[in-house]
Every structure is written in structure tokens, then in C-alpha cells.
Amino acid sequence: MTFLEDRDLEDVPTIPEYYKGKTIFITGGTGFMGKVLLEKLLYSCTDLDRIYLLMRPKKGVNPENRLAALYNLPCYDRLRNERPGAFESKVFFVAGDCSELGLGLSDEDRTLIVNRTNIIFHVAASVRFDDPLIVSTKLNLRGTREIIELAKDTRNLECLVHVSTTYSNTNRDPIEEILYPPLADWRETLEICEKIDDRTVNILTSKYLGEMPNTYVFTKQLAEHVVYEQKGKLPIVIIRPSVALDTVNKLYIAVI
Template identity: 75%
Template structure:
């Protein structure tokens, strides 16, 4: 989502002065190297063509880390943000569902607290967009666009995570989670309340995207840059790696194209920044990973605000920011996502399609052959068992 957000802001918001990205060192790469790596993505091909030089002249990195106290910012960088920033998009989080509670709380909960502490000092803050998840209240159905009571006190939770040893905390984790499936959902729900405490004090918006998948239109149809979630499963199925999924054919999956999510983020920031204390909550997000808990259950999500949001967009901005979700052809979109995964993840070219089809035919032949061998062996074994012969004798067939 971060890449698509940056690309959309640079390409469609012409008057935007600059973007500051909070980047940490990762796997031996310095922030400046990571910034160059981000821009090298195919996501920015259209931007490079339509607005050459926009990224280089308007995107700057700030060295820091949301898991650190004070976000790991230097005094100089903190002063820069306080004086120059008008809109904050807080989307940094750990989306691993199996993180220990201490790790998830440090990134998703304390990280949000540190970003809020920074936002409190920003002199000309117009919008604070906090990206949560539609699944932050999975113990309810339907899940409405409202704030539900917290599952725990977030201050107590931070204190517990800081004071208890890992083993004790691991034992207590199931008691804290209760009906919630994992530490990701639990800490994201508490993080909402960190933000919500500043209702009326800061221009906050909480957005709740569901499972974010490939782009519908922008920057390119089917663009994706990771194997997480449904797209990864789809590719694994297409390559013959994954043959079985633990789910139900009756479940209606709740996915949202990444560009639709990003358009709503930007539209929400504009509404909040131009109309004071308007409370917006979206039923949109990035549960980046699809695990059994989410693909074996179904919830009813209310999205009146999300649908109504686009009606606020000015006529002149509709070509760039209006999003149509009712008329999406789901089947064509899924095909487009698969094609995008083939192009952007597998790096396969369209001229390779005959070769891929031939590979698919070989896999199918091998699959049928193995099934015949398996069932043939099983039938041979069964026919030679005493039970099978006795049964035939009793039926008078031998």
C-alpha cells in the first residue's frame, strides 16, 4: 500500500510539495538505499513516464523506526516534521499473524502511540490517517463503522509487555486474546483506541481496509509486489504447488483492490482536512495475509461511510479519485490479478504463454498419472485383503 500511496500522491496531487518517508535500515540496507529500491519498483513506471523527476524532487527519507521510543528520530528530523508536515498517513505495522504478543505490541501498539506523540506537536496538522483493519473486531457480526469497547487497556498492555518475561507472556497471551484469533488483530484493535483518545483534539481518521490485493486500475491493472494473501495462493495454485485449500465454497471473501483503498485514504484525508472534526471510519484494509481463521468464516461489514465518501469528491477531482466498486467484474478482476502476479511477481512475459501452457499440460498429465497409480495400488491392496475376500464370499460373489 505504501508504494501505491506515494505513486498516487505524486501523480495526481500536482500541488503536493514533498513527502517524507520514515525508513529504517533493513537487512544491511541503509535508508537511502531502500528509497532507491522503492523507486525502482514497476509501480512507478507510469509516474516515470508521465511525471519524470517527480519522485526524486519530492520524496525524502527520514531515518527512524516505529518500534523505537521517539520513533528513533533525531532532534533535527523531528523539528523538520513538526514544522513542515500537514498530513500524516500512519500505515506502518507488523502484519504477521504469528508474532509474539510483545513484538506485535511494540510495533502495532507502541508504534502508534509514538506516532500520535509526534502528531501532537505538528504545528499545522490537517489530517491524521490511521490504517487499521476490518478484522479488528472479529468477535462481532455485523462489524459496523463504529468504535467498539477495547479488549484491554492499552496502557496496561504496554506495561505488561515491557515488564513480563517472554515465557510468562506467552502463557498469558491466550487469556488476553480471548475470542480474537491472533496478536495482530488484538494489537490493531487496541491501537485504534490509542488514536481514538484524541478525538476532538487531533484531526484523526481511522480507516479499516479488508484484505488488500492487486490493483484494479492504477498504477497498472493487476499490479502487486508480494506473495502475501490471496494472490500468493492463486499463484501457488496456478503453478501446481498448492492443490488443496482449507476453506468453504460458500464463504464470500472480502477483498479490496489496493488502488481503491488508497483513493479512499486520500479522499478521507482531504475531507478531514477541509471540514473540521468530521468523523470518518472506513471499512477498508491490508490484512496482507490470508490464514485459515479468515477464510473459514464470514462477517457482514457495514460500509455506508466508505460508499458515501466518494460523493464528497469534487467534480474536477473525480477522474483521479472517484472509485467505482459496484460494477467491478469480479471474474475479470481475478483474471487480471493472476495476470498481474504472473507479470510482476514471476517476471514472466506474455510471449512465454505457450511455454507456460505446455508446462501446465505436463503437470496435469503427471497429476492424473499419479492419481491412477495411487488408486490402482490401493485397489490392488484392497483386493488382496482377507476382509475384502470374506465380504465377497458372504455376498456370494466368489
């Protein structure tokens, strides 16, 4: 029997039933995966309480205006037509930045999140393959550590979902649903990127990455271990989606 076939699911709530009344905190809600997640939650689980998006100013646009622009994207056409008012009444932003210590949250917003949140989706990531190691490390690695610290303080946390990538182990064939040994010590990597100057780190990057092709997959692999260390301490899930394509802001997910 498979895992699901062997389970008694009679008393397990449906997905909409589970999300009813829940408060959700999402990082990366304006990115490829985040847009799809947000739309699906609002469309299929309309009885959820509310969703907080971590948002930073970008290119001179403040979070409030970015939130309005987000809802105007074509991928929310279905939501606007069939669930009018759901976005406006249930989605709120908190100002912050995953690349900053403490996620850049104010004390007031941090208190709000730790007191109200039931589910955390950590989706934010630097997905550029050519980002300098320091940039990728701050967002993908340190940002994950800061999410873990927030989760530890969250009073009614039911689940922390960390979105990794199937390409975090490109040096493996096949890639199985297991956690592979870390490519480096994530704490040491953070210390290097925080204390050594940019020029030196850039010179050493190719040697430091070893057989990994770029800083994205390298830092995402290490970030899995930041999360995995909390096994048995926090209710955590690591997922590894594969390809996400953004075509005129209409998102398509290909799981291969």
C-alpha cells in the same frame, strides 16, 4: 439524503487542490498500503510540496538505498513514464523506526517533521498473524502512541490518518463503522509487554487474546483506541481497509 448529498460542496477544494503545497509524513511507506498511497499521491497530486517517509535500515540496507529500490518497483512504472522526476524531487526519507520510542527520530529530524508537516499517514504495522505479542505490541500499539505524541507537537497539522484494518473486530458480525469497546486496556497491555519477560508473555498470550484469533487483530483493535482518545483534540481519521495483495510488487486493494 446521504451525508454527501446533504452537504454544500461548492466551495470544497478538489483533492489535487487540497494537497497543493502540502507536506506529508508517512510511516509504512514501503509496505503494501504505503506503496499504493505514495504512488497515488505523486501521480494525482503532483503539486504537493514534499513527502517524508519514515524508514529504517533493513537486512543491512540503509534507508537511502531502500528508497532507491522502492522507486524501481513495477508499481511505479506509471509514475516513471508519465510523471518523470516527481518521485526524485518530492520524496525524502527520515531515519527512524515505529517500534522505537520517539519513532527513533533524531532531534533534528523530529524538529523538521513537526515544523513542516501538514498531513500524517500512519500506515506502518506488523501484519504477521504469528508475531509474538511483544513484537506486535511494540509496533502496532506503542508505534501508534508515538505517532500521537508526534502529532501533538506538529505545528501545522491538518489531519492525522490512522490506517487500521477491517479485521480489527473479527469478533463482530456485521462490522459497522463505529468504534467498539476495547478488548483490553491499551496502557496495561503496553506495560505488560515492556516489563514482563518474553517467555511469560508468550505462555499467557492465548488467554490474553481471548476470542481474537491472533496478535495482529488484537493490537490493531487496541491501537484504534489510542487514536480515538484524541477525538476533539487532534484532527484524526481512522480507516479500515480490508484485503491487500502484493503480486510481484504490483499492489491490488480489494475493499469488501
